Amino acid sequence: MKQNGILAIMRKELARFFSDKRMVVSILLPGVLIYVMYSFMGQAMGSLYGVEEDYVPTVQVVQLPDSVVGLVETGGGLNLLEVDASAVAEAQSAVTDQTLDLLAVFPEDFDRAVAAYTPAGGQPAPNVELYYNAASTASQSAYMLLTSLLDGYEAQLANKFDINAGDKIYDLATEEDTAGTYFASLMPLLLMIFLYSGCVAVAPESIAGEKERGTIATMLITPIRRGDIAIGKILALALIALLSGASSAIGTVLALPKLMGAASDGLSANIYGVQDYLLLAAVILSTVVLLVTLISILSAFAKTVKEAQAYVMPLMILVMVLGVTAMFGGGAKTELWYYLIPLYNSVQCMVGVFSFSTVMAGVATALAANVIYTILGIFVLARMFNSEKIVFSR
Amino acid sequence: MRELLQVQGLTKTFRLSAKQQKLEKTREKVRVAVDNLSFTAYEGEIFGLLGPNGAGKTTTLRMLATLIRPDSGDAILDGASVVREPEKVRSKIGFLTSELKLEECFTPNYLFDFFSTLHGVPVEVRRQRKEALFARFGIDRYAEVKVADLSTGMKQKVSLVVSIVHDPDIIIFDEPTNGLDVLTARVVTDFLQELRSQGKTIIVSTHIFSLVEKLCDRVGILINGRMVCCDTLDQIRQGESLEDRFFTIYQETAGDGE
Numbered sequence: 230m231k232q233n234g235i236l237a238i239m240r241k242e243l244a245r246f247f248s249d250k251r252m253v254v255s256i257l258l259p260g261v262l263i264y265v266m267y268s269f270m271g272q273a274m275g276s277l278y279g280v281e282e283d284y285v286p287t288v289q290v291v292q293l294p295d296s297v298v299g300l301v302e303t304g305g306g307l308n309l310l311e312v313d314a315s316a317v318a319e320a321q322s323a324v325t326d327q328t329l330d331l332l333a334v335f336p337e338d339f340d341r342a343v344a345a346y347t348p349a350g351g352q353p354a355p356n357v358e359l360y361y362n363a364a365s366t367a368s369q370s371a372y373m374l375l376t377s378l379l380d381g382y383e384a385q386l387a388n389k390f391d392i393n394a395g396d397k398i399y400d401l402a403t404e405e406d407t408a409g410t411y412f413a414s415l416m417p418l419l420l421m422i423f424l425y426s427g428c429v430a431v432a433p434e435s436i437a438g439e440k441e442r443g444t445i446a447t448m449l450i451t452p453i454r455r456g457d458i459a460i461g462k463i464l465a466l467a468l469i470a471l472l473s474g475a476s477s478a479i480g481t482v483l484a485l486p487k488l489m490g491a492a493s494d495g496l497s498a499n500i501y502g503v504q505d506y507l508l509l510a511a512v513i514l515s516t517v518v519l520l521v522t523l524i525s526i527l528s529a530f531a532k533t534v535k536e537a538q539a540y541v542m543p544l545m546i547l548v549m550v551l552g553v554t555a556m557f558g559g560g561a562k563t564e565l566w567y568y569l570i571p572l573y574n575s576v577q578c579m580v581g582v583f584s585f586s587t588v589m590a591g592v593a594t595a596l597a598a599n600v601i602y603t604i605l606g607i608f609v610l611a612r613m614f615n616s617e618k619i620v621f622s623r
Numbered sequence: 624m625r626e627l628l629q630v631q632g633l634t635k636t637f638r639l640s641a642k643q644q645k646l647e648k649t650r651e652k653v654r655v656a657v658d659n660l661s662f663t664a665y666e667g668e669i670f671g672l673l674g675p676n677g678a679g680k681t682t683t684l685r686m687l688a689t690l691i692r693p694d695s696g697d698a699i700l701d702g703a704s705v706v707r708e709p710e711k712v713r714s715k716i717g718f719l720t721s722e723l724k725l726e727e728c729f730t731p732n733y734l735f736d737f738f739s740t741l742h743g744v745p746v747e748v749r750r751q752r753k754e755a756l757f758a759r760f761g762i763d764r765y766a767e768v769k770v771a772d773l774s775t776g777m778k779q780k781v782s783l784v785v786s787i788v789h790d791p792d793i794i795i796f797d798e799p800t801n802g803l804d805v806l807t808a809r810v811v812t813d814f815l816q817e818l819r820s821q822g823k824t825i826i827v828s829t830h831i832f833s834l835v836e837k838l839c840d841r842v843g844i845l846i847n848g849r850m851v852c853c854d855t856l857d858q859i860r861q862g863e864s865l866e867d868r869f870f871t872i873y874q875e876t877a878g879d880g881e
Contacts, residue, residue, distance in 0.1 A: 237740040241729075248728050443724040447785075450688050450723070451741040452714040617691035 234453040238461025242435060246469055256430060256469065259423070260476030267484035286330035286371035289320045294339035296382065304378045307331075307371060324362050331371040332360040343386065405500045405585065413560070413584035417576045418552030419481055420474070424513065425548045427473030428520045431466050433537035436528035446620060455611040459525075463607060467514075467521045474517065501582075508592060509582050515599035516575040520548075522606035529613045551576050560586035568594040571602050627793060627824040628664040628687075632696035633657055635682050656682045658848040659696065664826060664841070666792075669819050671835040672828040673869070674845035680828035681720070683845070684797050687826065688718040700793055714742065717787040720797035724782075727771035731762050731781045734770070735788060742789035749788070756784045760810065776807035783811065794818060796827045800834060812838060832866045844869065846876050 246252050285308045290297070293311045301307050312320060314334075323329035335357055336342060342355040357379060361372035393399050439445040448458060524541050531537035551573050561581030568574040568588075574595035581587035613619045635657040644650065657679040664670040672680045685691045687698055689709035697704050703711040725734055732753075739749040757763040760780040765773060770781060779802075787794065799815065800808035815825055815838060829835060835842055836856065842865075843853035851872055852859060860868050 233740055233743070237737060241737055244733070245726060245728055439726075442726070443722055444726045446690060447723040447725060447738075448741065450690060450713055450716075450718045451738060452710045452743070453741045454710065617685075621691070 234457040235461040235464070238448075238453075238458055239465040242462055242465035243468070245435075246431065246465075252431075252434075256427070256473040257476050259426060259473065260478075260480035263477055263480035264484045267481065268487040271484070271487040284367060286367050286374075288331040288333055288371060288375065289316070289323075289329060291317060291332075291334045292337055292339065294335055296340050296343075297335070297379075300378050300382055304374075304381075306374055321360055324360050324368065327362055327365045327368065330361075330365070330368045331375065333375065334358040334360070408500050409584045413580045414556045416583055417555035417579035418549070420478065420513065420579060421516075421548050421552040421572070421576060423477035423481075424470065424474045424517050424520060425545055426477070427470035428466070428517065428524050429538070429541055429545070430473060431469045432521050432524040433528040433531070433534050433541065435462055435466055436525050437531040437537035438534045440529075440531075440620065441533045445614070449614060449620065455614040456607060458614055459607045459610040463518065463521050463525060463603075463610075466525065467518045470517050470521055471514070474513070505582050505587075508587060509579065511596060512575055512578040512582070512592065515596050515603075516572070519571060519575075519599045519603050519606070522603050522610065526606055526610055526613065529610060529619055548572060555580045560584050561588050561591065563588055563591070565591055565594050567591070569598050571599065574598060624665040624667065626663050627666045628670075628698065628700050628826065630660055630662050630683075630687070630696075630698045633660040633683065633686055633693050633698060634695045635679075635686060635691065635693055655848050657686070657693075660845075660848070660850050661696075662843050662850060662853045664824055666824055667819060667822045668840040669815060669825040669827065669838050671839035671842045672826065672845055673830065673832070673835050673842055673865075674828075675830055675873075678845040679848040680830075680845055681797055682848075684718070684720070684795050684826065684828055687795055688716060689713055690718075714789065715791055715793055717789070717791040717794045718797075719783055719786040719795070719799070721801060722797075723786075725770050725778070725785065728769060730767050730769055731757070731773075731784070732766040734781065734785050738785050739788045744789055752788065752790065756787075759814075760784060776803060779803055779807060780810070783814070792823055794823055794825045796825065798829055799827050800829075800831070832864075832869065836865050844872060846873060849876075851876050 285306060287308045287310060289310050289312045291312060291314050293309060298309065301309055317332070317334060320329055320332040324332055336355045339355060339357070346352070346354055348354070359372055359375060362368040436445075439448075449455070523544060527540045527544065528534075528537035531540050554573070555576050561577050561584065562568075565588075567577055568591040574591075578587070578592050578595050581591065634655070636653045636655050639647075639649070639652055639654050644652070660679075660683060662670075672683060674680050682691070686693050686705060687700065689705050689712050693706065697706050699705075700712050701715050703715060705712050729737070735753050735757075736749065739753075744752070754763075757766060760783070762777070762781060762784060765777055770778060773781065794815075796815070799811050803811065812834070815827070819825060827834075827838065839856055841853070841855050842859055844851045844859070856865070859865070863871075
């Protein structure tokens with residue numbers, strides 16, 4: 230009888246959900262949207278910071294020194310055009326209008342002045358003025374190119390020592406470490422947000438919605454235990470939330486290479502083994518069930534779905550802040566008490582899995598703690614279903 | 624006759640909000656909705672709770688249905704106490720009020736099965752009962768139509784059927800004919816009489832005199848949360864029409880109350 234009740238409630242919740250096409254779409258849509266949005270963002274960012282390959286920016290130069298002519302010839306990529314000092318104002322407005330990419334004004338006798346200059350002399354160093362337009366990508370890249378050419382020239386003039394001048398690989402981090410650090414800083418936040426959105430899409434509708442529509446009392450006059458209603462609802466809602474979270478996560482994983490562009494070379498989720506994924510699944514499962522329980526309790530206080538959505542807002546901010554903490558601090562915490570803090574423990578476990586610094590005792594603590602919090606939450610929810618103030622509040 | 628329902632000193636108060644206090648120009652923080660209510664209903668009878676709006680009828684029925692807890696007092700339904708054994712009480716009663724809605728996205732067929740499961744009705748019994756009740760109320764043709772698409776009358780019939788999936792011995796009905804057209808109302812009252820002839824105990828609340836005169840064996844008149852009188856219909860009427868008698872009683876009671 231008892232099991233039947235939980236099962237019946239679960240089946241009813243799932244049937245209600247899947248019979249409503251709008252709900253199904255609203256759950257699966259985020260994944261598609263994330264994929265489209267991230268792909269688009271990746272493309273937009275790529276075209277924002279890149280200039281077309283064969284474009285050669287034009288630079289008007291006042292008092293062009295021979296050394297710079299040589300530099301640009303070997304370095305390439307710039308079209309130098311010498312102009313008279315009287316044309317500076319005109320050239321500046323051309324840069325502003327984006328009809329000219331860059332204006333470089335060299336001091337008189339630049340090469341001689343540079344050769345004569347000693348830092349100990351107390352005189353100011355010869356100054357090159359580069360006028361550019363930060364709003365134009367072409368101007369910006371011409372500015373950066375010329376700056377780096379000149380910087381290189383300056384370093385070459387007074388070369389005392391080099392850093393990493395050889396062809397060796399100096400970054401000793403393995404590919405795994407790099408990818409792991411990257412995933413560990415980003416994925417916990419994304420996963421937490423996806424899981425939260427999945428829960429919030431269904432739980433207020435199921436708890437506050439039933440109150441609003443007056444259907445929960447119909448269930449409460451049957452001999453089924455309040456605890457069974459709470460458990461049945463939470464399990465069904467968690468299942469749907471997981472589905473929605475999975476949709477978003479798949480969308481992200483597929484779109485990530487597009488978002489990262491060239492930087493994603495060697496960035497592959499293949500670095501994680503079966504054990505890592507199993508750990509992650511356990512953490513996600515316990516997190517979703519806890520989140521659904523929390524949102525259900527908050528929703529039970531509300532009279533309408535709308536009100537419930539207002540009540541759960543602070544929880545969303547909390548989830549996001551906790552997710553952001555994953556970006557700071559190297560690897561997972563080793564102190565066990567951190568794993569007792571609900572939701573924060575989930576973030577820590579995820580960081581651990583992604584950065585290969587899992588603290589097994591910590592994950593075990595977190596899972597146990599989440600189960601205990603969930604059971605407590607179910608008791609609270611069951612008590613609330615029993616409270617006339619909650620069920621009949623107007 | 625067996626006493627199937629004993630109500631003993633049932634009391635329920637509600638807190639008044641500051642706004643309400645101002646509105647009603649009162650400094651009382653608590654409003655007594657049901658005041659030390661006692662009555663008995665016997666097996667195989669229809670008992671009517673008659674009273675004006677706000678008399679405490681719905682609150683009383685909600686307490687009998689274990690949806691809200693009394694502040695003090697108790698009610699024993701077929702041996703089970705609403706205070707101590709609410710789950711047992713719920714398995715013995717069928718409760719129907721217009722506030723209890725059915726989820727609109729489901730069909731009558733699904734809802735009958737769902738509530739049968741919650742009541743622990745065996746599958747075979749469920750099938751037979753569903754067949755009989757659906758045929759009785761003409762729901763069979765609409766068995767696979769979503770509740771949202773049903774007419775008001777058909778919705779009410781489905782609600783009625785769903786509330787008695789477990790064939791309860793006590794049926795509690797809050798304003799049974801409210802909002803129904805004459806045809807559907809007739810179907811409901813006929814069915815209540817049919818249930819009585821099967822030996823069920825039925826408690827109805829209403830403010831409609833004709834309904835009480837037509838249906839009820841015994842009546843309790845509720846005014847301002849108090850049971851003013853409780854007796855058989857004939858004893859209460861004392862040869863007058865129930866309506867006239869009610870106004871006499873009302874003036875006698877409310878007169879010294881306000």
